Amino acid sequence: MLYAILCYASEDVVCSWSKEQDEEVMANLLNVQEKYAQAGRLGPVARLLPTTAATTLRKVKGEAVVIDGPFAETKEQFLGFYTLECADLDEAVEFARELSEVNPSGGSYEIRPVSVFNPSKAAA
């Protein structure tokens, strides 16, 4: 089963990392992914730009309206995701645990089984 591991953390904290700190964290996270990638289990991975760069399209009274946001009303924001082929939930939890161990942001990982997966050929 394919799982999506969704990363939530405080954007304030993550954006405050220095370039060196950010690179260190990214290198450590990449390290964790490496063995899953080698085993051919790791699917697409993405890190998103801050929510301040985001735009939201919402249907208001049947009409699509483009607005700024999402507004960070909550303490944690959706910052990125991984996809991983797992035999069971335990494996997905283990992957998330390994990620969290090298991630000092103190956020959370939401583990969601994927229902429909449509890998596109668009280059990242």
Add this chain to the structure above:
Amino acid sequence: MTELAWISNAISTARPQAMGALLRYFRDLDAAEEAFQDACLRALKNWPKNGPPRDPAAWLIFVGRNSGIDAVRKRSKQAPLPEEDQISDLEDAESDIAERLDGAHYRDDILRLLFICCHPDLPATQQIAVALRIVSGITVKQIARAFLVGESAMEQRITRAKARIADAGVPFETPGAVERSERLAAVAAMVYLIFNEGYSTNSGEAPARAPLCEEAIRLARLLLRLFQTEPEIMGLTALLLLQHARAPARFDDSGEIVLLEDQDRSLWSRKMIDEGLALVDKALRHQKPGPYQVQAAIAALHARAAKPEDTDWTEIDLLYSLLEQMQPSPVITLNRAVAVAKVRGPEAALAMIEPLGERLSGYFHFFGLKGGLLMQLGRGEEARVAFDRAIALANTAAEAAHIRMHIDRLIKDGAAKATAKTAR
């Protein structure tokens, strides 16, 4: 990341919010700073032991406020408040205060904190120094290094500026919509100043001053998070990101400045450019143009060009003419002339800048560009005069060296022509 690095990060992230709230409580900058310092010391003691709090800013505000009140009580010889170990573990108290200090309150607190730093009585450099000290928490030593002055001189400057702020009185009432947007504009201008202070730098000084650019970007992002629908704040943040993205290519190995045209574009930070472009696109959708957005749009056109010759100079010319209408200034016209030279040739550009001569008679770039245009038109003698003037006005060694290069080329060309003449 080490635990200490994590804590110092959490503290610097929480600082504007915590300082803003403490300033509101104590209505005095020194008292707020003292309370914040105290809270930080307690955090360093407490956090490694008890683990990081859920909301570092709320923790620091809570503990800082108590320690401030405590300090007042101690002075009046009353019983001290309980230790922070006892109070901070009360999850209820922490979440309670987090809720009470939520949202809009924080926003006005931070804006006020930044706003008092840009008091119109203070000269620009003092505004910057005070903001870096109070809002960003950068040490006096680091600020002094960035401004290339001694530590004690900077200390004095900041103390004087703070006294002036105290004399002026801090506006504590919740601002109305008009006032809020005026404050935001003043603060945005200051953030831009901080960036410029770091950006316009002499050769060899870049490493000491780059932190100013990074701090300005951090502050712009902070403003953007507080005012997420303000296209000008999007524009400001985008402008700073797009400019700073070029930082790795702006100086060569010997520390000399490399002009935009000659920069190795593969060194530009893709990540910053992507974020900058996303913000420009987002801002333009609002159709409420402003100077920061226009400047960001110009920077975006440079960023989008993979090679210098791909640059859309026609569009840049248009954007500069828009900027000229918004903020008439000979310097903007001068910048526009660079684009005009590319689109319509050096003659048109020269005609455009000639009338500026009087107002820009002390401006290095005016004579640099004038000399360059004259040189392109083959008017070597006049070019030489303009270049000599430019060298006399150069602010940095790199600027002078760059003009020197042009003069050398003129001399060489002149010698070549003379030789050719003699040969004939």
